[in-house]
Amino acid sequence: MSTPEAWPDLAGRIEDGIHLLPIRIYYEDTDFSGIVYHANYLRFAERSRSDFLRLAGVHHHELFEGDNPLAFAIHRMEMDFVRPARIDDVLEVRTRYVTAKGARLEVLQSIWRGDEELWRAKVMAAVIDQQGKPRRLPKSVVAKLSPLVRPLTVSS
DSSP states (O other): OOOGGGSTTTTOEEETTEEEEEEEOOGGGBOTTSBBOHHHHHHHHHHHHHHHHHHHTOOHHHHHTSSSOOEEEEEEEEEEEOSOOBTTOEEEEEEEEEEEETTEEEEEEEEEETTEEEEEEEEEEEEEOTTSOBOOOOHHHHHHHGGGOOOOOTTO
């Protein structure tokens, strides 16, 4: 069995608080015209948000398997589809956590092909318990995320 160290780039990387995840577009990602099906952008974005957390040391299964099981739930998303991606493109998903406090996570994401932006989203997530009620982020999660959170500024 292989270890995570054997695949150091599998989860992408974090540079200056921005997670970068490469994605290659395969036939299965496209519609009949060879253009990426719109719902797949959500899948790519989810992978990047999860891998950002993984690299920060926050693991979904650990939150859910704890004494007080918690999960992240998306409650709002704003998206812009700027340009289409096509089969065989190599893309980069960029993920920036801008807020991680209380029960709330706010994330800015974009997908690029080289220097061309194809898609962007603002994602708001909540931490919830098994009954679906909002709960504060555990202090251990805040401690791991705080050094990587890049709040919005006037020039952001």
